[in-house]
Amino acid sequence: MKRDTGQNRQITDKWRLETQLVRGGTYRSELGETSESIFMTSGYAYDCAEDAAARFEGDQEGYTYSRLRNPTCAMFEDKMALIEGAQAARSTATGMAAMTSAMLSIVKAGDHVVSSKTLFGSCRVFIEDILPKFGVTSTLVDGADNQAWKAAMQSNTTAVFLESPANPTLDVVDIQAVCDLTHENDALLVVDNVFATPLLQKPMAYGADIVIYSSTKHIDGQGRCLGGCILSNEEIMEDTILPYIRHTGPNMSPFNAWVMLKGMETMNLRVEKMCDNAAIVADALHDLGVFTAVNYPGRADFKQHELAMKQMTAGGSVVTVFVPEGRAQAFKFLNALEVTDISNNIGDAKSLMTHPASTTHKSVEESARLEMGITESMLRLSVGLEHVDDLIEDFARAAKIAGL
Numbered sequence: 001m002k003r004d005t006g007q008n009r010q011i012t013d014k015w016r017l018e019t020q021l022v023r024g025g026t027y028r029s030e031l032g033e034t035s036e037s038i039f040m041t042s043g044y045a046y047d048c049a050e051d052a053a054a055r056f057e058g059d060q061e062g063y064t065y066s067r068l069r070n071p072t073c074a075m076f077e078d079k080m081a082l083i084e085g086a087q088a089a090r091s092t093a094t095g096m097a098a099m100t101s102a103m104l105s106i107v108k109a110g111d112h113v114v115s116s117k118t119l120f121g122s123c124r125v126f127i128e129d130i131l132p133k134f135g136v137t138s139t140l141v142d143g144a145d146n147q148a149w150k151a152a153m154q155s156n157t158t159a160v161f162l163e164s165p166a167n168p169t170l171d172v173v174d175i176q177a178v179c180d181l182t183h184e185n186d187a188l189l190v191v192d193n194v195f196a197t198p199l200l201q202k203p204m205a206y207g208a209d210i211v212i213y214s215s216t217k218h219i220d221g222q223g224r225c226l227g228g229c230i231l232s233n234e235e236i237m238e239d240t241i242l243p244y245i246r247h248t249g250p251n252m253s254p255f256n257a258w259v260m261l262k263g264m265e266t267m268n269l270r271v272e273k274m275c276d277n278a279a280i281v282a283d284a285l286h287d288l289g290v291f292t293a294v295n296y297p298g299r300a301d302f303k304q305h306e307l308a309m310k311q312m313t314a315g316g317s318v319v320t321v322f323v324p325e326g327r328a329q330a331f332k333f334l335n336a337l338e339v340t341d342i343s344n345n346i347g348d349a350k351s352l353m354t355h356p357a358s359t360t361h362k363s364v365e366e367s368a369r370l371e372m373g374i375t376e377s378m379l380r381l382s383v384g385l386e387h388v389d390d391l392i393e394d395f396a397r398a399a400k401i402a403g404l
């Protein structure tokens with residue numbers, strides 16, 4: 001991996017995952033700190049004007065301005081790259097900054113984008129409503145239908161975007177198949193791997209060109225900071241992504257990068273436990289027998305269970321349930337919860353439940369929501385780290401109160 005600066009960097013791809021999460025990418029200053037430093041600085045001073053010129057020329061190693069690179073952000077980026085198995089990474093202020101920067105760095109007026117229909121609300125709004133303002137058209141397809149992906153490709157398709165599992169339906173896309181079609185068309189595949197996390201699924205192993213994260217989710221994992229990350233190989237980073245983000249400035253704050261670094265130290269323990277809890281809770285919600293559907297990729301009755309388990313090492317931390325009646329009953333159930341919070345984030349240590357139609361997907365047109373399967377009866381649960389019995393008792397009690 002090419003590094004742009006810094007002594008005492010702990011960068012080796014020989015370490016195992018757990019060691020990388022704790023130590024990978026760390027830069028230790030001459031003070032010998034054990035916890036990474038927060039370099040809360042916008043600029044850097046030079047010993048002489050010649051040094052400043054040499055750094056800007058790229059002839060001298062070192063930092064110049066934190067929009068271009070910052071040591072704390074670089075530690076987070078290098079750790080992310082090591083975990084993902086990517087050559088390069090850049091951190092962003094939010095997951096949406098990562099998604100929009102990745103897409104806008106690829107497309108130009110006259111281009112066409114293909115994407116799965118089922119997306120996080122803002123991702124769908126960006127593709128359907130914002131890209132056309134810049135002369136970029138799109139075709140949205142049923143992500144499960146490989147023929148539809150093929151049919152949607154046009155000679156001017158330059159970027160393909162997918163989320164798998166998707167928010168909130170958990171729909172799974174065959175990443176390898178879509179990747180092959182994308183490359184046959186000389187386009188770049190951008191995968192939003194937020195729900196799977198870098199621990200459960202490796203889109204680049206299937207050939208994805210760019211992977212993006214909202215590090216607001218499992219990477220922070222404790223509901224503190226917004227953040228995002230864009231990962232790719234060196235060539236795409238240098239030639240496509242950096243020329244865009246250097247001059248548009250979607251950067252993560254060094255403080256948030258530090259929080260993310262601390263989050264990553266325990267990420268595998270948290271994600272593993274959340275997935276175990278989610279599997280138990282999904283079974284319990286199913287066994288309650290009061291929901292019209294319980295969706296969890298790790299359950300054998302999930303419509304794309306086989307593909308989900310081929311691509312991911314566990315079922316993830318998100319479960320969806322459908323109440324028999326609509327919004328009023330869904331709200332009644334949410335309002336009766338005592339342990340799980342009513343909240344629209346995911347990947348938090350605290351279990352969080354939301355009604356996507358009125359929150360995360362409120363900005364999406366009703367017809368588009370229904371096309372994605374987001375009905376007024378749907379509730380999305382992000383399972384946290386509480387004792388599963390407390391969660392299950394809470395859901396059983398709420399179901400009774402809601403008259404389910």
Ligand SMILES: Cc1ncc(COP(=O)(O)O)c(C=O)c1O
Pocket residue numbers: 094095096097099120123163167192194195213214215216226227228
């Ligand atoms: C799948 C997915 N992608 C992207 C985002 C955007 O992330 P952020 O809220 O950090 O901008 C979210 C947020 O919920 C998400 O669920």
